[in-house]
Amino acid sequence: MKVKNMVKQIPIRHLACFSMLCPSMAYATDRPNIIYIFTDQQTANAMSCTGNPDLHTPNLDRLAASGIMFNNAYCTAPLSGPSRAAMFTGHYPDAVGLSVNGSPMPGSLEAQTLGTLVKNAGYDCAYGGKWHLPLLDVPDKEYGFDNIYKHSDDGLAEACSEYLSRKHKNPFFLVASFDNPHNICEYARAQNLPYGNIETPDIRDCPGLPANFAKNPYDADVIESERANNYNVYPTAGFTPEDWRMYRYTYYRLVEKVDKEIGKIIDAIDKNNLWENTVVIFSSDHGDGVGAHHWNQKSALYEEVINVPFIVTLPGKKNAGKVLPQLVSNGVDFFASVCDWAGVELPEGTAGKSFRKVAEEGNPEALHQEYVITETRFDGSKTRGWVVRSERYKYVLYDKGKHREQLFDMQNDRGEMRNLAMENVYNQELQKLRDTLEKWMNTYNIHPSRPKLHDVPGKKLQSTRQYRTAYK
Structure with a gap:
């Protein structure tokens, strides 16, 4: 691992003494703080700033107004563990044995996880919320991160806000990983929701069915097979159109619930005057079917499942309010981009391409890459x-x-x-x-x-x- 832009032409013994007096000065001083906020199971248009009239997300709208929204962002894999594996290792999950939930992190990758690389580059690294690689809580310091909060949406925003209020000698990399709207899984199974149930609505208050609600006669028949053979995961075979409308209503209320929590972190960024030297990235590990093609949950390769929200707020809110069409992977490209901002050379064999230049130039016509893979x-x-x-x-x-x-x-x-x-x-x-x-x-x-x-x-x-x- 190498660090870009390190102080050069200074004798090593002098540099060592200098860095003991001021550790962060051993690295370039213009590297930004990096905050990554992400949710679990949020489809790309589940934000009111996309024009969706079925929900109101004032805090995600605030991020979109201050940042750049990529409307063609895709997860590397539409399942929590593999998607997160791509984010934090920079590899396609199947290539390194991380393609299903519960896969253990290969020992050969532990020293090359994103938190470890960025920490070794002089950053303070902290993680709060769901990890899922494979444990739900990130092991404290094992992957470069200080674990500042457990896997729970209750209290996560407050823990992150407290972290942002600290005086940091070094630039920091903070990850806030929220669970919702993942609670829609429990709702579909008629279970109590972990952070409180959503009040049952009058059907007249529920969203309509999506335009692509009908099953496509030329759809891959493996989809129907998965639904039939995994009732606990896809318990919607007997759903009526009214059931699907209530599912959609509940899903959007769960997004609004996590939006409120995200707002607390945005307020903390405001309060601590961090916008001038901080990159803030928002996304989700994957989406949800939300009733399209009669699908709930993830894993299938429908747009609603793999197209994810992706907002990048640059230091000083440069290019605020822009919407860019470039293809971006929120897994392997996210890894490459964080390394780029942190001054870390990409480890050999990683797959992503940094979107930093595209975001900073803000040109919708600029080519980032010809395709992305999920x-x-x-x-x-x-x-x-x-x-x-x-x-x-x-x-x-x-x-x-x-x-x-x-x-x-x-x-x-x-x-x-x-x-x-x-x-x-x-x-x-x-x-x-x-x-x-x-x-x-x-x-x-x-x-x-x-x-x-x-x-x-x-x-x-x-x-x-x-x-x-x-x-x-």
């Missing part, structure tokens, strides 16, 4: 799937079942109701994204359990119809 592995069945999201198209591949290959036009069909993989006119774009995924798989030594579409024995597949027939 991967999934369902708990239980271990069904695997991947997304290649390009500027216009979204390619989906599952490793089993009918209709396992999908293509959607994200400019004209964000609700994913027309599977273009079934239409021969899109063969060229389909093949391009197939090739992109295959190249990515080879790069990270990730291979599906079934043969790739190019490798069906004895078949030279020229058309979408032939690909489709080969995998029925």
